[in-house]
Amino acid sequence: METKIETKDKKVFWAKPKNQIYIISIVFGLVILFLILVFVFPYVQEIKKNSEDLSSRRNNLSFLEDQVSEVEKFKNNYQIYKPNLEKISQLYVDSKNPAGLFEFLEKTASASQIKSEISLLANFPASKNTASIDFQIFSQGEFSKTLKFLEKLETGPYLIEIKNLSITNSRQDGVSKKLPAKSIDAIFLIKVYIRAPQ
Numbered sequence: 001m002e003t004k005i006e007t008k009d010k011k012v013f014w015a016k017p018k019n020q021i022y023i024i025s026i027v028f029g030l031v032i033l034f035l036i037l038v039f040v041f042p043y044v045q046e047i048k049k050n051s052e053d054l055s056s057r058r059n060n061l062s063f064l065e066d067q068v069s070e071v072e073k074f075k076n077n078y079q080i081y082k083p084n085l086e087k088i089s090q091l092y093v094d095s096k097n098p099a100g101l102f103e104f105l106e107k108t109a110s111a112s113q114i115k116s117e118i119s120l121l122a123n124f125p126a127s128k129n130t131a132s133i134d135f136q137i138f139s140q141g142e143f144s145k146t147l148k149f150l151e152k153l154e155t156g157p158y159l160i161e162i163k164n165l166s167i168t169n170s171r172q173d174g175v176s177k178k179l180p181a182k183s184i185d186a187i188f189l190i191k192v193y194i195r196a197p198q
């Protein structure tokens with residue numbers, strides 16, 4: 001008669017002490033991870049956000065301090081800058097009295113020996129936001145004299161931008177018959193910068 005002795009323990013996996021330690025460690029780790037995600041992580045994000053905000057405010061404060069410093073330097077040196085500021089101010093046409101501009105355009109055309117007609121493309125602005133007015137100048141004369149007129153416009157006492165220039169051979173009718181054979185018609189579209197009304 002044979003006797004069978006079973007030496008193996010048939011315990012369930014989680015019932016073994018070694019496995020219980022693993023299971024408890026995993027559960028404990030998951031609980032800690034959950035607590036970190038729910039409670040700690042939002043605070044870390046908030047701290048990071050506040051830190052970035054504080055850094056941005058420090059940069060803004062530093063920028064403002066630099067600006068205040070520059071304004072103080074400008075105030076201290078105003079008498080040095082004043083003549084140049086007055087020259088810059090004279091570059092702009094007075095919107096209340098543009099007669100000087102028209103006189104300049106007519107004298108420049110006459111000095112360049114070209115015939116010209118000046119027309120305003122828009123009314124003088126009543127708005128404080130508008131900083132320029134557009135003119136169209138039709139001229140007849142020799143090409144070299146027209147270029148001389150253009151150069152005088154660009155280097156004149158006013159801030160003028162040539163927006164468009166159209167050049168064609170002169171028409172041989174009416175007044176243009178009296179012009180030299182090498183005459184051209186030129187149409188200038190110019191923008192003149194003005195001091196806005198105050």
